Amino acid sequence: MESLLTNFLAKYNYWVYIGLVMIGMYAMIAKRNLVKKIVGMNIVQTAVILFYVSIGAKKGKMLPIIAHGHGDSGHQAVHAIDYINPLPHVLMLTAIVVSVATLGVALALAIKIYRRYGTLEENEIAQRINEQ
Amino acid sequence: MSAHFPGLVVVIPLVSAFLVLIGSLLDRRLAFPLAALALLGSLLTAIGLLIHVMHVGLVEYHLAGWAPPVGIAYRVDHLNALVLVAVSSVAFINLLGTRPLVANLFEDRLGPFYTLYVLLVAGLLGIVVTGDAFNLYVLLEIAALTGYALVGMGEGRAPLSSLNYIFMGTVGASFYLLGVGYLYLVTGTLNMADLAVRLPAVYPSKVVVSAFVICLAGLCLKMGFFPLHAWLPNAYSHAPDPVSSLVAPLMTKVMVYVMIRIMLFVFTPAFAFDLMNISEPMVWLAVAAIVSGSFLALSTKRLKRMLTYIIVAEVGYMVGGFWLGNRLGISGAILHIINDAVMTFCVFLAAAALISRTGSDRIDDMQGLFKKMPVTMAVFVIAGLSIIGVPPTCGFFSKWYLISGALAAGQYGFVGALLLSSLINLVLFFRIFEVAYFEPFDAHHGDPSSGHGRVLSEVQEAPLEMLAPLVVTAALLFALGIYAGDIVSLIIDHAIPVGIL
Numbered sequence: 096m097e098s099l100l101t102n103f104l105a106k107y108n109y110w111v112y113i114g115l116v117m118i119g120m121y122a123m124i125a126k127r128n129l130v131k132k133i134v135g136m137n138i139v140q141t142a143v144i145l146f147y148v149s150i151g152a153k154k155g156k157m158l159p160i161i162a163h164g165h166g167d168s169g170h171q172a173v174h175a176i177d178y179i180n181p182l183p184h185v186l187m188l189t190a191i192v193v194s195v196a197t198l199g200v201a202l203a204l205a206i207k208i209y210r211r212y213g214t215l216e217e218n219e220i221a222q223r224i225n226e227q
Numbered sequence: 228m229s230a231h232f233p234g235l236v237v238v239i240p241l242v243s244a245f246l247v248l249i250g251s252l253l254d255r256r257l258a259f260p261l262a263a264l265a266l267l268g269s270l271l272t273a274i275g276l277l278i279h280v281m282h283v284g285l286v287e288y289h290l291a292g293w294a295p296p297v298g299i300a301y302r303v304d305h306l307n308a309l310v311l312v313a314v315s316s317v318a319f320i321n322l323l324g325t326r327p328l329v330a331n332l333f334e335d336r337l338g339p340f341y342t343l344y345v346l347l348v349a350g351l352l353g354i355v356v357t358g359d360a361f362n363l364y365v366l367l368e369i370a371a372l373t374g375y376a377l378v379g380m381g382e383g384r385a386p387l388s389s390l391n392y393i394f395m396g397t398v399g400a401s402f403y404l405l406g407v408g409y410l411y412l413v414t415g416t417l418n419m420a421d422l423a424v425r426l427p428a429v430y431p432s433k434v435v436v437s438a439f440v441i442c443l444a445g446l447c448l449k450m451g452f453f454p455l456h457a458w459l460p461n462a463y464s465h466a467p468d469p470v471s472s473l474v475a476p477l478m479t480k481v482m483v484y485v486m487i488r489i490m491l492f493v494f495t496p497a498f499a500f501d502l503m504n505i506s507e508p509m510v511w512l513a514v515a516a517i518v519s520g521s522f523l524a525l526s527t528k529r530l531k532r533m534l535t536y537i538i539v540a541e542v543g544y545m546v547g548g549f550w551l552g553n554r555l556g557i558s559g560a561i562l563h564i565i566n567d568a569v570m571t572f573c574v575f576l577a578a579a580a581l582i583s584r585t586g587s588d589r590i591d592d593m594q595g596l597f598k599k600m601p602v603t604m605a606v607f608v609i610a611g612l613s614i615i616g617v618p619p620t621c622g623f624f625s626k627w628y629l630i631s632g633a634l635a636a637g638q639y640g641f642v643g644a645l646l647l648s649s650l651i652n653l654v655l656f657f658r659i660f661e662v663a664y665f666e667p668f669d670a671h672h673g674d675p676s677s678g679h680g681r682v683l684s685e686v687q688e689a690p691l692e693m694l695a696p697l698v699v700t701a702a703l704l705f706a707l708g709i710y711a712g713d714i715v716s717l718i719i720d721h722a723i724p725v726g727i728l
Contacts, residue, residue: 186417197397208386
């Protein structure tokens with residue numbers, strides 16, 4: 096039991112992201128409102144971004160900028176261990192752009208659907224389609 | 228010049244997409260020629276690249292001169308060079324063939340339409356050419372986002388189908404990204420070739436196993452593999468005709484290519500086939516995909532919907548063939564990527580021509596079409612025969628490789644599914660041929676009061692602009708069939724790692 100707890104606390108970032116993915120998935124599967132589903136989708140994407148950001152972080156380490164490095168960086172040894180890993184963070188800039196774009200396209204389609212059927216509830220839309 | 232081909236094949240359409248948009252702001256009519264030029268450019272580059280690769284082997288291109296594993300590398304071997312040519316030629320021919328339809332459907336939105344079109348092709352070509360796992364994700368999303376927008380441009384239920392497609396596609400892509408993240412966690416690299424070198428040392432790790440499972444699940448979702456195919460028929464059948472003839476043949480096939488690339492060249496065959504031991508269930512899932520896709524196709528009365536269910540079955544062919552794990556099966560799967568891209572494209576383009584002329588996509592409304600649209604129907608018949616698998620059309624040869632591979636692997640269930648699906652395809656297409664050839668013109672046909680269809684006497688043959696691409700594609704089906712042996716021995720054989728027997 097104790098090992099489970101320490102395991103949880105030591106890697107809480109993973110548990111948070113797993114929880115967020117589950118919440119997002121739940122919203123996408125169980126909610127009937129299209130906007131709630133879109134929000135669920137965005138939570139899943141954000142959870143993955145959070146996972147990436149957390150794997151690059153190190154406790155008590157510096158930003159990956161060499162202090163006073165300008166001009167004389169060749170004279171000092173740079174220890175990678177002293178800096179957080181910037182690569183996953185940089186990758187996530189792209190992923191954030193992607194998730195914003197996806198959200199935009201999804202909301203634009205939701206507007207189109209609303210104009211057509213006058214509702215965003217899935218069961219009501221299905222009813223309208225059957226009536227046609 | 229040829230040293231820059233791997234970069235150019237993506238950069239040409241990517242840059243041109245914006246030129247198309249700017250050009251269309253000046254004059255709407257500029258959009259089409261600019262898009263055509265861009266895709267012709269990437270087609271020629273892709274062909275040049277294939278010839279180059281056949282002479283010298285693997286070509287590596289470092290973007291902005293940064294050497295891998297730090298920089299992004301585009302690696303072109305026999306496998307991607309072949310898929311590049313297939314993707315760029317289908318995209319180019321479709322652009323030419325659907326011009327009258329697009330001019331009609333999106334009269335006031337030509338600029339945005341062609342911008343999205345070219346951007347989608349850039350994304351697809353990028354997915355195929357890249358040698359970097361994260362770069363693949365970005366290009367995957369470029370292709371997917373433009374695909375959602377194009378599907379959503381349709382009328383009726385298209386926006387709703389597109390939104391469901393977004394949900395499924397985004398979860399699929401997020402899973403892939405998560406899998407790549409796990410791989411990065413244990414290896415510290417994102418370059419595919421570098422991953423393949425570093426992974427064997429950490430194979431027993433649970434992280435690698437999770438990465439494998441999550442990646443595979445995401446890709447299966449993206450390609451519409453059987454239990455995860457629910458979004459596919461709606462999205463592709465409600466999309467506007469010029470879009471479905473682009474997206475339906477290419478998107479699923481490129482995803483199958485990605486699966487082959489990741490399994491063989493990132494995880495390596497030893498891990499994917501031997502250590503993970505999931506070949507058997509994957510082949511049985513493929514059997515389920517083929518059988519259910521075929522029966523669902525039988526159950527529908529609408530032409531485009533029937534074709535989308537055939538795609539569900541065809542994805543089963545390719546995934547099953549790959550997971551047979553022997554040389555014959557994988558050759559069949561790769562050959563089928565090419566053949567299926569061309570034949571589903573051919574059948575979708577013919578269907579687009581038929582639907583644009585008759586105004587209905589019900590199979591029952593196709594009476595007398597052989598008389599009215601002889602050339603389009605002839606092409607449709609050839610494409611249908613190819614999907615059924617009649618020699619000398621190309622569909623026969625890939626099916627032959629798949630069946631021989633299944634026999635060699637002892638997967639008799641897969642052999643049975645392939646044969647059953649061929650029989651069902653026979654019924655599917657001959658049902659259409661029967662209606663279109665024999666059924667007498669009936670008074671209800673095209674009754675304007677029923678709300679669909681046009682009076683038969685008004686139906687004319689499709690314009691020459693559509694007929695020429697259709698005939699070229701039909702000829703390609705024969706050419707691919709006749710040269711199937713050469714394609715396998717000269718290209719595909721070099722694409723499969725030597726260790727696979």
